[in-house]
Amino acid sequence: MKRYEYNERDFDTVKKNISIALNKYNIAIESLSRMARVDLDWIKDYLDGKKEIFEENQLNENYLKLEYISTFLSGAISLISPDDRVKGIIEYLMEEYNISYNTISLYADIEKEDIEDFMKDANSISYEKKYRLATTSLFLHFLFKKPDC
Incomplete structure (x- = not known):
């Protein structure tokens, strides 16, 4: 290299x-x-x-x-679309903290399949579900990244 x-x-x-x-x-x-x-x-x-x-x-x-x-x-x-930013945060939560789609869906009050669909095609779910998914993912990321209290 x-x-x-x-x-x-x-x-x-x-x-x-x-x-x-x-x-x-x-x-x-x-x-x-x-x-x-x-x-x-x-x-x-x-x-x-x-x-x-x-x-x-x-x-x-x-x-x-x-x-x-x-x-x-x-x-x-x-240069990174808002949907791709949310996808990146979800992928990070899964890789770094072993958080599953199921866990995120329970906190976001949406179906696990909605997250799976979003990850394949961001336009496949409603704006309300995107909002719930985005705010939940961001807050989980915040909680995990927060330094020691």
């Missing part, structure tokens, strides 16, 4: 993506820090050109986190 070669333009893209997230979408830099789990001062120093992004010939972990999150926050999220 060929290793990806970074160039200066790639690094400019990350700064540009962060700028778009902060300015166009009004993401607070403190929010970006929490989402990416990168120290606020590190982000500010990086944006001011005071931080090296390479450590021992490898990209800094903080930079990699910012690269990932800034791609979505700068607009890529809009």
Whole structure:
């Protein structure tokens, strides 16, 4: 497998993506820090050109986190349809937490077959069922991803 070669333009893209997230979408830099789990001062120093992004010939972990999150926050999220986002959350719940369609259907108060149908064709169920499925899936995801209380 060929290793990806970074160039200066790639690094400019990350700064540009962060700028778009902060300015166009009004993401607070403190929010970006929490989402990416990168120290606020590190982000500010990086944006001011005071931080090296390479450590021992490898990209800094903080930079990699910012690269990932800034791609979505700068607009890529809009490239994924709302239905596909819900499908992704359901797949994540199943893979990561072993949550079944049956469990989700019980919480959403819809039939298991409705979820199966939705996963095959998002337009196969009513908007009301989509809404129940989406809000239930999002809340379950929130509960599982929530840090220790």
